[in-house]
Amino acid sequence: MDKGWYNTMSRLETKIMDGWEFTLQQPEDGNFAPVKLPHDWAITAPVNTQMKQGEAQGFRDRWGTGWYRKRLTISGIKEGYVYKLHFGGIYENSTVWVNGKEAGGHKYGYTSFELDITDLIHEGDNLIQVKADNTVFPADRWYSGAGIYREVTLLELPQKHLVPYEVQVTTKIEGSTGIVIVKTGTTALVKAVLTDSDADTSYAEESDDQGVIRFEVPSAKLWSPEQPQLYRLELSLLQGDEAVDHYGLNVGIREIKMVPHKGMYINGQLAKVKGLCIHQDAGCLGTAVTAEIWKDRLLAFKKIGCNAIRTSHHIFMAELLDLCDELGLLVYEEPFDKWTGGAYGRYFETEWQRDLEGMVKRDRNHPCIFMWGVGNEVEHQGQASMLKILSMLRGHLLTLDDTRPVSYAMNPHFKVESNVDVSKIEDIQQFVDEADDTEIYDVAERVERIRRIGEIVDVVCCNYQEQWYPEIHEALPDKLILGTETYQFFRGHREQMQNFTADIPWMDVEQHDYVIGGMLWTGIDYLGESMGYPAKGWAGSLFYTNNVRKPLSYLYECYWSDKPMAYLAVMDYSLQDEGTKEHWDTPRYAGHWNFPQFNKTVIPYMIATNCEEVTLELNGKSFHVGKPAAYPGRMITGYLPYQPGTITVKGYIGGEEVSQYVLQTAGPAVRLVFDQELVHLKAEEVSQKLLTVRAVDTEGVPVFRDSSKVTFEVTGPAEIIAVDNSDLSSSEPYDRNWMHLYHGCLSTAIRLTGEKGRIVLSAYSEGMYPAQLVINVV
Numbered sequence: 001m002d003k004g005w006y007n008t009m010s011r012l013e014t015k016i017m018d019g020w021e022f023t024l025q026q027p028e029d030g031n032f033a034p035v036k037l038p039h040d041w042a043i044t045a046p047v048n049t050q051m052k053q054g055e056a057q058g059f060r061d062r063w064g065t066g067w068y069r070k071r072l073t074i075s076g077i078k079e080g081y082v083y084k085l086h087f088g089g090i091y092e093n094s095t096v097w098v099n100g101k102e103a104g105g106h107k108y109g110y111t112s113f114e115l116d117i118t119d120l121i122h123e124g125d126n127l128i129q130v131k132a133d134n135t136v137f138p139a140d141r142w143y144s145g146a147g148i149y150r151e152v153t154l155l156e157l158p159q160k161h162l163v164p165y166e167v168q169v170t171t172k173i174e175g176s177t178g179i180v181i182v183k184t185g186t187t188a189l190v191k192a193v194l195t196d197s198d199a200d201t202s203y204a205e206e207s208d209d210q211g212v213i214r215f216e217v218p219s220a221k222l223w224s225p226e227q228p229q230l231y232r233l234e235l236s237l238l239q240g241d242e243a244v245d246h247y248g249l250n251v252g253i254r255e256i257k258m259v260p261h262k263g264m265y266i267n268g269q270l271a272k273v274k275g276l277c278i279h280q281d282a283g284c285l286g287t288a289v290t291a292e293i294w295k296d297r298l299l300a301f302k303k304i305g306c307n308a309i310r311t312s313h314h315i316f317m318a319e320l321l322d323l324c325d326e327l328g329l330l331v332y333e334e335p336f337d338k339w340t341g342g343a344y345g346r347y348f349e350t351e352w353q354r355d356l357e358g359m360v361k362r363d364r365n366h367p368c369i370f371m372w373g374v375g376n377e378v379e380h381q382g383q384a385s386m387l388k389i390l391s392m393l394r395g396h397l398l399t400l401d402d403t404r405p406v407s408y409a410m411n412p413h414f415k416v417e418s419n420v421d422v423s424k425i426e427d428i429q430q431f432v433d434e435a436d437d438t439e440i441y442d443v444a445e446r447v448e449r450i451r452r453i454g455e456i457v458d459v460v461c462c463n464y465q466e467q468w469y470p471e472i473h474e475a476l477p478d479k480l481i482l483g484t485e486t487y488q489f490f491r492g493h494r495e496q497m498q499n500f501t502a503d504i505p506w507m508d509v510e511q512h513d514y515v516i517g518g519m520l521w522t523g524i525d526y527l528g529e530s531m532g533y534p535a536k537g538w539a540g541s542l543f544y545t546n547n548v549r550k551p552l553s554y555l556y557e558c559y560w561s562d563k564p565m566a567y568l569a570v571m572d573y574s575l576q577d578e579g580t581k582e583h584w585d586t587p588r589y590a591g592h593w594n595f596p597q598f599n600k601t602v603i604p605y606m607i608a609t610n611c612e613e614v615t616l617e618l619n620g621k622s623f624h625v626g627k628p629a630a631y632p633g634r635m636i637t638g639y640l641p642y643q644p645g646t647i648t649v650k651g652y653i654g655g656e657e658v659s660q661y662v663l664q665t666a667g668p669a670v671r672l673v674f675d676q677e678l679v680h681l682k683a684e685e686v687s688q689k690l691l692t693v694r695a696v697d698t699e700g701v702p703v704f705r706d707s708s709k710v711t712f713e714v715t716g717p718a719e720i721i722a723v724d725n726s727d728l729s730s731s732e733p734y735d736r737n738w739m740h741l742y743h744g745c746l747s748t749a750i751r752l753t754g755e756k757g758r759i760v761l762s763a764y765s766e767g768m769y770p771a772q773l774v775i776n777v778v
Contacts, residue, residue, distance in 0.1 A: 010245055012156040020070045022147070027067045027129070036751070037152060040145040041066050043286025043722075044735045049533050058143045058527040058536040060286075066147050068130040072154070076123055082157045083118045085128070088150025088317055091287065093133040099126055107347050108336075109144065110314040111358040114155070140314075140343045142279050143528030143537065145287030150317050161245040162186065162237050165361040169233065170403050171253045173267060178220025178253035182213040182233065189238040194231050194251065196221060222267045223252030223367040225307040228328030230367075250325055252367025258405055258459060260478040264370075264516040272509060273330060273370075273517020274560040275308035276301055276542065277485060279526040280316050282690075283545030284724035284734035285749055286527070290688045291319035293749075298327055300547050301523055305560025310484060310519045312409075313337035313376040315359045324368035331366070332484065332519065334373030334409070335359045339389055341379045353396060360400040372397055372404055373484070377411040377463060382449030390456050405458035409484035412446065412465050412497050443471060443494065451475040459516070466508040466518075467492040467499075473514050483509065483518035488540065488552050489586040498583040504633035506559050520556070521584060525728060535579025537728040540586075544726030546692060546747035551589040555608040555635055558628075564658035566614055566651035570640070571604040579729060590743075592704035593665045598642040607636035611651030611659055619645040669695035669703040669744075671769035672710065674761075679775040683717075683756050686777075690724075692747040693763040693771050704744045708765045711738040712748045716759035717777060722749040741765075752777060 021032035022039065042062030048054065051061045077083075085096065091109030095102065098120040106113040120126075134146045166185025171178060184190045190207040194215050207213045221229035230250045237245040257265045264271055282289040282297070301309070308330035311320070315335055324331050335356050336344045347355070356374070363369055374393040380386040394406045440446050447468060454460040454476040463485035465472070472481060486505040493499035509518045525545045527537040537545070542553040554567035569589035574597075589606055607614055609628055616623045618640055628634040640647070644665040651659035675692045695706040712720050722734045725742035732739050739746055750761065759775035 010158055010243070011161060011247075014154045014156075016070065016072060016152050016154055020068055020148070023067050024064050025067075027069070032067075032069065035068075038149045038288035038290065039068075039147045040149045040286035040288040042143075042146040043284070043288065044733070047536070047731050052137060053139055055530040055532060056141050056143075056528050057139055058530060059533060060143065060527070060536075062134060062139070062144075062146045064146075065135055066132045068128075068132075068148055070128045072121075072126045072128055074121055074123055074126060077121070078156060080159050081118075082116065082155075082159055082161070083121055084114045084116050084155040084157065086112070086114045086151075086153040086155055087148070088112050088152070089315075090130065090132050090148050090150075091134065091144055091146050093136065095131045095133075097127075097129040105131075107351055108344070108355050110316075110335075111355050112150075112315075112318065112362060113358070136346065138343050141337065141529055142526060143281050143286070144343075145281060147288075149287040149289075151319075158245045160188070160237060160239060162190070162235055162247040164247060164249075167235070167247070167249070167365065168401075169249070169251055169365045171251070171255065171367075173220070173222070173253070173255045176219050178215075178217040178222065180215040180217065180231075180233075180251060180253060182207075182215075182235070184211040184213065184235065186237070187211045191236045191238060191243070193234045195234070196231055198229075217253065220253045223254040223325075223328075224266050224269075225271075225328040225330060228252065228326060228367075230325060249365055250322070251365070252325060254367050256370050256404075258480050258516070260480065261514055263480065263513050271307075271516075273308045273332075273482060273519065274306050274556075275310060275330070275332070275517055275519030276306050276523025277310040277312045277519050277521045278523050279312065279528075280314070281527045283525070283527070283726070284722035284747075285688070286734075289317075291317070291323060292686045293688050293690060294320055295323050295327075296690060297524060297543075297547055298323055298329060300543060300549070302327060302329070304542070304549075304553050304557035305562075306523070306556075307560075308332065308370070308517065308519065309523065310334075310373075312485075312522075315355075315362075318362060321363050321366045321368060325366050329368055330370045331368045332371045332373055332482075333359060333363060333369055334376060337376050339375055339378045352393070356393065356397060357400060360397060364401045364403075369404060371459065371482070372401070372406045373461065374406060374408050376409045376484075378408075381410055382452050387452060387456060390453065394456060407457040407459045407461040407482070407484075408453065409461045409463050410450065410453055410465075411463040411485075412468075412492075441496075443468065447471045447475050454479050463521075464492060464497065466505045467494045469508055469512060469515060473512070481512075481515045483515070485521040486518040487584055488520055488542070488556075490583050500583075502632050502635070504555075504635070506556070507633055510559075525726065527728075530728075531579045531581050534729040534731065536731075538580075538584075539578040539728050540580040540584035545728070546690060546724045546726045546745075548692065548726055548743075548745060548747075551591055551606070551608075552586050555606075555633075558608045558610040558634065561610065564611055564651055564653060566607065566609040566611060566649045566659045566661045568605055568607050568616075568647060568649045568661055568663055570606075570663075576729065578727075590704065591663065592702075593644075593647055593663045594703075594705055595642045600641045600643065602639040602641050604637065604639055607649055609636070609649075609651045609659070611653050613652050615650045615652070616640075617646075617648045619643060664699070664701045666701040666703045666705075667697035667699070669706040669708065669768055670698050671696055672763045672765055672771035673700070674763070674771050674773040676773060679773065681752070681775060681777050683752065683754055683777050687752050687754070688721075688749060689752070689775075690747050690749050691761060691773060692745055694745040695741055695765070695768065702744050706744045707741050708768065709738060709740050710746050710763050710765045713737065713762045713764070714750060714759060716775070717753040717755035717757045718750045718759045718761075718775070719753070720748055721751045723747065724749070 095105040491503040551569035727742040
């Protein structure tokens with residue numbers, strides 16, 4: 001994966017992540033403490049149940065102004081070079097000084113930005129100071145973190161240099177030939193080499209007088225979620241016969257087409273978007289997350305068959321897009337949530353163009369991006385003022401990239417006067433424009449709003465509107481539909497948004513050709529958007545914050561993956577309420593068979609499988625179950641009498657056993673074990689790692705109900721930086737080396753020093769044998 005902002009040859013890139021100091025007091029008061037970047041001061045802030053916007057921010061008292069400083073030593077100023085500071089993101093409203101002089105800053109906390117500091121630096125020690133102002137209300141609807149939470153880089157560039165934001169790469173396919181068009185952003189001569197590293201084959205071309213380069217790649221290896229083939233493009237800027245600058249990036253040759261009535265085609269093959277929405281925090285790490293933490297998360301998503309993510313509702317770190325290119329994940333990217341309302345409302349009028357361009361110009365060369373979004377659930381949906389802004393945003397985006405669909409994620413909470421009988425309204429469009437802010441219940445009025453929005457966007461993107469897909473399609477027959485947010489389990493009814501029957505929303509994707517996919521809210525639990533204390537975040541997801549799978553993830557694996565699988569979970573309403581908002585919740589299924597309070601009480605179960613049929617046994621006794629196709633959503637349900645022992649589920653295709661799942665009653669916990677026995681890491685590639693330990697009985701069966709206190713210790717070139725048991729209702733601090741197990745497991749995040757060597761991570765709990773994990777760093 002390309003970890004650098006610029007791929008350097010004559011230019012020089014230096015990450016400046018160490019040696020920083022931080023204070024929440026006024027800088028003249030001192031009290032600076034050493035920190036390492038990325039840094040999120042809010043994640044270690046005390047839990048405050050009375051704080052302003054506590055539910056949204058996970059009750060982490062993040063309000064305040066943070067100050068950072070660093071002494072940067074520059075051994076020599078190169079003549080003919082430009083010096084810049086690149087910030088991947090500062091939350092929020094930042095100002096930067098170099099040697100006491102203001103260099104600039106940026107308002108929106110999710111946009112990358114660069115500052116030219118050539119005239120502000122000198123040889124020797126230079127003082128960099130950064131202020132992040134998080135005092136203005138409101139903050140985001142989700143946990144935003146606070147501080148310098150992404151990479152900072154010093155760039156040393158030749159005065160004549162290529163500008164990555166101005167380089168644009170597009171691809172298409174003609175027969176078996178891949179066409180790669182490169183707009184270099186300059187009329188100066190640029191030489192380019194496109195390399196297939198697997199085949200060790202290269203193609204060389206030069207720019208024309210318009211700064212355009214064209215490659216024709218015979219028998220091209222195409223990028224897709226199933227086979228994410230990448231080429232390497234190296235550009236050299238020439239001055240006379242001398243190359244004065246070099247810039248490189250990865251290129252994926254692919255072609256995505258939206259075909260009305262039929263669906264989305266990738267390289268000529270029909271494809272469905274099997275997607276998950278995500279926020280950028282990573283539990284115990286807050287927003288101070290490195291790429292390798294997200295890589296493990298994305299690999300977990302891929303394992304269940306997910307092929308797409310939505311970066312909701314803000315611009316993510318650039319490294320995430322590199323990962324999606326590498327791993328094969330489609331990305332729906334959007335720059336902000338609301339427009340004139342919410343947290344972005346204070347910036348919209350002056351900053352929308354800068355932030356929109358920041359997203360598109362930075363990320364348009366990534367093959368993983370399949371669609372742009374320009375907002376989410378904004379104000380006055382379908383009214384004239386909203387449609388005007390939508391047209392403005394879409395129009396400007398198309399000047400930056402006209403190769404992808406542009407859309408907007410609309411929610412169903414349209415607004416009208418509640419005391420008006422909409423059945424008597426003759427001119428619906430006039431009524432829409434004059435409507436006040438109360439909820440719509442009339443389906444015809446709702447669809448009319450959607451139609452007006454749909455006429456502007458390229459794909460109709462709906463949040464929680466599966467029940468109205470047929471009416472939407474009838475109103476907009478030439479537009480495809482994407483569920484940009486869907487529930488996991490429940491689905492609304494035509495007469496109401498929410499309805500608690502097991503009409504699983506994914507079935508709408510399978511049933512309609514004009515629906516190109518669905519994206520669940522959400523893929524993984526996140527901080528903030530709590531439904532009320534003690535919950536500190538959102539728990540209605542397929543994965544816990546520490547990457548541990550929830551039972552419903554197996555149901556989506558049976559929908560999304562072709563690899564034969566079978567899984568069983570049982571209903572357990574003795575488990576604590578995790579504070580999930582009701583319609584985003586699921587029945588309380590759990591992956592254990594321990595009910596000491598029962599004696600042959602019947603317990604509901606579910607089986608998720610993509611096999612043609614399954615068998616079910618309890619302690620060797622068979623119980624009849626029907627084929628998956630006979631059940632709503634193909635989720636097999638039934639009841640088993642509780643008897644301690646072993647449940648065995650076997651899956652069959654064509655009469656042959658292809659999958660087996662075993663669930664056993666656990667005895668008392670006697671030892672801790674790590675999920676991995678031995679880990680090999682490369683010092684230059686990994687700086688953070690999340691590792692999980694579990695309590696098991698004498699037979700190695702996980703003890704789901706154990707909640708013992710566990711303490712971690714580490715030796716070697718690493719340090720423990722956080723712990724996470726995934727319980728968002730817990731108030732135990734993250735920034736320690738101990739925590740209690742939740743559902744029998746606990747994770748720790750370690751930070752590697754960058755040195756090679758042997759790391760030993762140990763986990764201890766009173767009354768249990770300890771666990772050790774060896775990590776070889778090479």
